[in-house]
Amino acid sequence: MTRPVSTLLPMQYSDEVAAAKSRGAPIVALESTIITHGMPYPGNLDMARSVERIIREEGAVPATIAVIDGVLHVGLDNARLEALAQTEGAMKLSRADLAFAIAERRTGATTVAATMIGAARAGIRVFATGGIGGVHRKAEETFDISADLDELSRTGVIVVCAGAKAILDIPKTLEVLETRGVPVVTYDSPVFPAFWSRDSGLKSPLTLNSPAAIANFQKVRDQLGVDGGMLIANPVPEADEIEREEMEIYIARALDNAERDEIAGKAVTPYLLDSLFRLTDGRSLKTNIALVENNARLAAEIAVALAD
Secondary structure, three states: OEEEOOOOOOEEEEHHHHHHHHHOOOEEEEOOHHHHOOOOOOHHHHHHHHHHHHHHHOOOEEEEEEEEOOEEEEOOOHHHHHHHHOOOOOEEEOOOOHHHHHHOOOOEEEOHHHHHHHHHHOOOOEEEOOOEOOEEOOHHHHOOEOHHHHHHHHOOOEEEEOOEOOOEOHHHHHHHHHHOOOOEEEEOOOEEEEOOEEEEEEEOOEEEOOHHHHHHHHHHHHHHOOOOOEEEEOOOOHHHOOOHHHHHHHHHHHHHHHHHOOOOHHHHHHHHHHHHHHHOOOHHHHHHHHHHHHHHHHHHHHHHHHHO
């Protein structure tokens, strides 16, 4: 069951999310590209359900966001979640084409940027994902920079991730975030993580050691009237990480393959992730799932602290 939200925008809350909003309960937004473009069925469905279960266990309500037949859904019931997990050919939606999918009654999964827009529209302050997009390597030649960075500078949502994807140019990504005025906080570590690895080799701009401290930081930003989002980098659990030196070998090979095959635009990231899955004999996917679950747990704790 879903409930219509607006006669102007085709948007629906799931019953669970609608009930949470009515009682002021903490809610955590979740993206949907990890379901449609991150891994095959049924592993993608198992992962999505696991992440939602973790958020509920921590006292918050999960709200997976997706566009289905032109309707922006904030929260998916079991039937819609399973149907989305089996959908082929779903669009990969960012700021540029989110409205297009709604206007043309298409089905699409939301990236970080599009999920932030949907979450903000629904009044959800916290969003858990795997890793953000950023400045791609050799961006000085390709100009390939993710829309996630601009979205973080303009949309007031706390994004909990495991850092920028390690296939990116992380130093340049951090420089752009600094220029855009986006607070970058690493949770309980002085170094910025690199998705599959706990240490990117770069010092974190800011560090906080508790969900309550992160919530308090956001409350002060609100009091000051500071716009835009906040990035919380949550290192993957030590038991699940692939160390940076090892990952860099695999990433270099994957980048060489992408250049050889002339991969460009939105196809780059899925291509590289698939290459890394094969090069690591599946270890990269196992770590990816572990870090998404870890981020969901922290995001739920932050949402609860904000509600308090």
